[in-house]
Amino acid sequence: MQIARFTFNDFQENTYVLYDESNECLIIDPGCNNTFEQKTITDFIADNMLTPTMLINTHCHIDHVLGNRYISDKYALALYAHEIEKKVLASQPMVAQYYGLYYDPSPDITGVLEANAVINFGNNELKILFVPGHSPGHICLFHQKSNQLIAGDALFKESIGRTDLPGGNYDTLISSIRNELFTLPESTIVYSGHGDSTTIGHELKNNPFFR
Numbered sequence: 001m002q003i004a005r006f007t008f009n010d011f012q013e014n015t016y017v018l019y020d021e022s023n024e025c026l027i028i029d030p031g032c033n034n035t036f037e038q039k040t041i042t043d044f045i046a047d048n049m050l051t052p053t054m055l056i057n058t059h060c061h062i063d064h065v066l067g068n069r070y071i072s073d074k075y076a077l078a079l080y081a082h083e084i085e086k087k088v089l090a091s092q093p094m095v096a097q098y099y100g101l102y103y104d105p106s107p108d109i110t111g112v113l114e115a116n117a118v119i120n121f122g123n124n125e126l127k128i129l130f131v132p133g134h135s136p137g138h139i140c141l142f143h144q145k146s147n148q149l150i151a152g153d154a155l156f157k158e159s160i161g162r163t164d165l166p167g168g169n170y171d172t173l174i175s176s177i178r179n180e181l182f183t184l185p186e187s188t189i190v191y192s193g194h195g196d197s198t199t200i201g202h203e204l205k206n207n208p209f210f211r
């Protein structure tokens, strides 16, 4: 499984495209918010002759959903996320207005991803980990075969997600990370919603929130 990262919008949000030799791909947290960013991701998909099969949000904060409508329409994809994020998604038009951002409202979540569900694409499968605290229905996606994790905004390199937004909870986030992420193999590569990738082993040793 290959992972391509794109950094989009005013929040420097990481959008991920996961693909394999079958040429099927998943699009996670599309933050593309102008024609240049839209072209960047669609050119990548076209150049690699990929067929997107799922649109997924780790959580529905504005920086992660800005490109949902465009991607959903372009590839005729339903939106998958945790059920709890429906109410977070519903508040994003107001959030976009607050930040003065252009936002073509996302389609609703019609595909529900539950804790420990397994999703398939191409010749690969990903396990859904429920990691609330940054957002109440936040999920991460774990590729067991290669120990790679799409972490959203739960865990960052030497940091964690903020917990001061509606539905956030610091104690919940700390215990989610301990129970769901720090139990993964130390060699697991962590691809976060912002900034560089890291590993579970590096975070176990160096993350200041877990001293």
Ligand SMILES: [Zn+2]
Pocket (backbone or CB within 6 Å): 059, 061, 134, 135, 153
């Ligand atoms: Zn977020």
